[in-house]
Amino acid sequence: MVLDIPPRTCMIDRSGHEVWRQLNEARCRIFHSSSRHQTDGVFRALTEQRVRTPWIEALRKQQAEGTAPGQTSGKQEVPSHRSLAPKRMEDSYHSVILPLAQDPWLLDTYLNSSGHIRLGTIFMDLDALSGVIAYKHTGEDVTTVTASCDRIVINHPLTEICDLELSGQVTYATGRSSLEISMQVAKAPKDGERIRNEDILLSCTFTMVSLDPGTKKPVPVNPLIVETPEEKRLYALGERNSEIRKQRKQTALIKYTPNDLESDLIHAFWQKQLQFHDPYDELRKPDNVHFMDTTRLRTATIMQPQNRNRHHFMIFGGFLLKQTFELAFTTAAAFAHARPTFVSLDPSTFQNPVPVGSILYLTATVVYTDPPLIGAPGEQFDAESKYTRVQIRVDSKVRDVEHGRSKPTGQFNYTFNVEKNIRVMPRTYQEFMMYLDARRRAEQVKESVKEDEIGLSPKAAEQSVTE
Template sequence: MAQVSKSVLRRFNSIVERGNLATPSCTRYPPLFARHARLIHCSSRRSTDGVFRDLTAQRVRTPWIEALRKQQAESKTSEAAPEKPSVPKDRDLSPKRMDDSYHSVVLPLARDPWLLDTYLNSSGHIRLGTIFMDLDALSGVIAYKHTGEDVTTVTASCDRIVIKHPLTEICDLELSGRVTYATGRSSMEISMQVAKAPKEGEQIKNEDVLIQCTFTMVSLDTNTRKPVNVNPLIAETPEEKRLYNLGERNSKIRKQLKERALIKHTPNDLESDLIHAFWQKQLQYHDPYDELRKPDNVHFMDTTRLQTATIMQPQNRNRHHFMIFGGFLLKQTFELAFTTAAAFAHARPTFVSLDPSTFQNPVPVGSILYLTATVVYTDPPLIGAPGEKVDPDSQYTRVQVRVDSKVRDVEHGRSKPTGQFNYTFNVEKNIRVVPRTYQEYMMYLDARRRAEQIKETVQEEGIGLTPAVAEQSITE
């Protein structure tokens, strides 16, 4: 190819600097433009962390460099005086309808292979952790449609994510949800679902619903970070009243679990008997005069533990720029829990549910996030409670993995807990976990309580899959 003269290059560069690439002067040098196309850079707005672009657009509105420079400028001029409330005193808190906050997004996974590329794992399964990120982003969109832009809304807890029907083919997915419970105080419950996107003019069928979930969001004053009231909710139709009553029940369950927590109270009589039975079983394993030895399918809890440490980068920030997006934490904890269950069972786990999990403290951008995952309960258990039927030869085992997160700032080394996440998987393996320290006994009993509560909820609502059916899903 002929060499380009310096005068032509100078002329071309001046066009680039003036931003006149669309002018006729640019079209007079087509060979030059084709050869030097790399000199032109135009950054389009793209998602920063794998969340679907229609949801990211609602969250990340300012480039990180601009937000950082603004914060640095404000820190130089700000005084030590306490922050004043930012929420207007005359803010409209009139009741709202459920449909006022309804929002839906369609992921065109079947139509867009490059979008699908960001949702698939190495075996061609849809990564549930990425779907969880989208759900958390959607819950934020829904919350702000209910509260308005005057407040800061954060994820307080993920009350449940459960697989309702398996997804057996790659298809477009519709994510939708709305606020279904709000009394007028600072918190609200948001119910969402992921379903096979219906054809135009059709409604979503019950058998096409892949995931159902509920999140609890809390609204705070942007400056003081104190809770602020939100609009109460009006339930009009029978279905809306059912959802509202369900949210009220979930709220009561959360309060009951908090009041009965093992951090506040000693184990009850039945649980104390279980602890004693486990202790006796371990004595038998080590007694030289007893023929009983620990079976190969029984593992001590401390041997199941996996840990990670990650620096929190601004690409995973929330809409307020300096804290990490809750969906990113869900994705990270899910994938670590999946890995822990797989390492424990030496089998591919099938996701069952995310059981009630809490976000305790925010995770700042630039901090170090520590995650610790432990297998804390298996069902059937090694030792059942009195009167409980346990199948020692069960083909499948339900494995509950607890992921504890804490954050440490780099400069001072101070650390604090940021959340606890409880994932349940099915594995095609007969395998059991056994605690052997007092702390592990408490983790085991806490997980057992959660498993019992989930069983009751599943029976009431008629949801849940058999392990064999769940294995047919192309999600993972």
């Protein structure tokens, strides 16, 4: 950068040649900017594992070959002699230290306007870490994609800005195409020390699927060797999560009608709506009750190559997690007019890949509140509680810019606590189905949290320096 000062500037001072010399030196002095500290929301140690080829090189190669972005060869590319020998959990273990307390410029990319750590950026890191772990287990011959996030749960509040350790390993793999990865984020321990249970900020599990790069068909992965009691416990959790996914498919509302209890709940809501509008009934909709359709927020974003995955032409799952989380957070805040605190990312699915250059449409809706406006027969809850647990469903779809084709890409379910007595009320059949699906998820999460003895009280969550 050259500082351009017009020659006539020297006439403002009568000190003569000295001023002239200094100004001329200033005019030709070269200034160098300091090295970049910013990242795209994913820590450098993980970004390097994800993006190995500059975008311009990948684009030129694709143009030279005359192929469409993401187009496959159609031929099997996984070697037939690929080893599928069982592996240990520790073989895939990987950890990264995020030096937030040491590097203020790095911290700058992880903070929001109120000084809280943006969990969406942590979710990006976790998805990138899950990819590193998956490839340590499967090898580089396969394509591994995120199929679902079974849960992300806050274990303990983070009360100060500190270095964080992100770590995880494959904890469930039977030899078929899918594998489950368990990860955690905790305060980075000092040298020679181990992480204490109370230092664990959050834990999560991701399900990954391995595909043949040429055919995009599932391929088998190495099964796990389970030896120690702790490994057996983690493996059993993976089996439980797999069973829950199967049960959810078998009873999905898209295929099956609501059960008797849920039908009674729909009828009770319908009766309540009639009361609200009956001119001969004094009951009217309370101010803290909001119809579901009034809670929706939508966004549209073009997908840029800076957020691509290691296969160049698709957006990596962590970016979708960040985008959906921040929209869900905004929706909860707009609904309650209070600062939400994150509780969990409930079981969520990635349905289709998101190509670079496409447009991503997100729709967030408040689909369930706990305590509810109307409980199921026999259900007990504190209707006067000053805290409300709000579940946000974010539906995503992607549209091809050139052809206008669209397809769903995933559904993400976030739960937040707000310090407000507020309720959501469905009033169409579609909204009733969304409400019941969210209610089922809430019940499943309650059970798993109770079994694992994790989760925060609303008051404790408010003390955390995370969103």
